[in-house]
Amino acid sequence: MNVVIENAADGSLLVLVPAGKFLAGGKESNEGGEKFPVELAGYYIGMHAVTNEQYHRFTEATQRGEKPRHWKGGRPRAALADHPVVNVTWDDATAYCEWAGLRLPGELEWEKAARGSDGREYPWGEQWEEARCRNNGNRGGETTASVWAYANGCSPWGVYQMSGNVWEWVADWYDGDAYKRYKQGQLTPPQSGGSRVLRGGSWYSVGSPGYFRCAYRGYYHPDYRYGSRGFRVARTLSA
Numbered sequence: 001m002n003v004v005i006e007n008a009a010d011g012s013l014l015v016l017v018p019a020g021k022f023l024a025g026g027k028e029s030n031e032g033g034e035k036f037p038v039e040l041a042g043y044y045i046g047m048h049a050v051t052n053e054q055y056h057r058f059t060e061a062t063q064r065g066e067k068p069r070h071w072k073g074g075r076p077r078a079a080l081a082d083h084p085v086v087n088v089t090w091d092d093a094t095a096y097c098e099w100a101g102l103r104l105p106g107e108l109e110w111e112k113a114a115r116g117s118d119g120r121e122y123p124w125g126e127q128w129e130e131a132r133c134r135n136n137g138n139r140g141g142e143t144t145a146s147v148w149a150y151a152n153g154c155s156p157w158g159v160y161q162m163s164g165n166v167w168e169w170v171a172d173w174y175d176g177d178a179y180k181r182y183k184q185g186q187l188t189p190p191q192s193g194g195s196r197v198l199r200g201g202s203w204y205s206v207g208s209p210g211y212f213r214c215a216y217r218g219y220y221h222p223d224y225r226y227g228s229r230g231f232r233v234a235r236t237l238s239a
Contacts, residue, residue: 014045014235019040024119030178031215038108038112045113045235046159055096083146086230102235114163122153124153131152172189174193174197195222
């Protein structure tokens with residue numbers, strides 16, 4: 001049975017990912033070239049991405065001046081309240097986490113939450129299934145979806161939309177060689193870089209289903225805002 005708690009500051013539901021080994025990485029060179037075992041301490045991760053409604057509460061509480069550009073009149077449309085917030089930078093995501101007493105997940109934490117312990121290619125299993133996540137092939141004229149949509153695409157821990165809907169900022173700097181070090185047991189994340197890691201694919205992602213693989217490592221400049229980028233929260237187990 002999955003353990004779920006609620007974070008009082010922002011109402012986030014957090015799912016426990018227990019301590020233990022999982023199979024990380026994948027076939028691409030920046031994923032280590034093949035799967036390998038990694039042991040992580042336990043932690044909590046957001047059951048879903050941070051929503052427009054949650055982010056609006058943050059901007060009101062902090063009087064944060066720059067708001068997502070798709071909001072009209074400084075607030076999200078009611079119909080999008082439970083959609084993931086987008087058009088936020090990495091710094092915006094980090095500021096939200098600090099306000100909520102949380103943090104962004106590390107890249108390896110994100111991956112374990114997405115694929116479970118068995119190294120599956122997608123949160124639901126080994127094969128690509130378009131209907132299990134929001135993507136450019138099934139969105140019609142829409143963009144994002146409710147964070148509660150695509151329940152049949154949840155990860156083994158019961159975490160929603162680790163594939164599709166929005167790319168998610170994580171804590172780490174991007175380094176193409178990081179997974180080679182992780183494969184050797186050196187788990188200290190990069191301490192600097194020019195881009196931050198993005199994970200999961202999005203409603204806008206086109207082309208190969210590979211963008212939605214649990215091991216796929218996206219990255220971009222941390223000050224970049226776009227309508228397919230959002231984030232989810234995490235919390236250290238002892239916090």
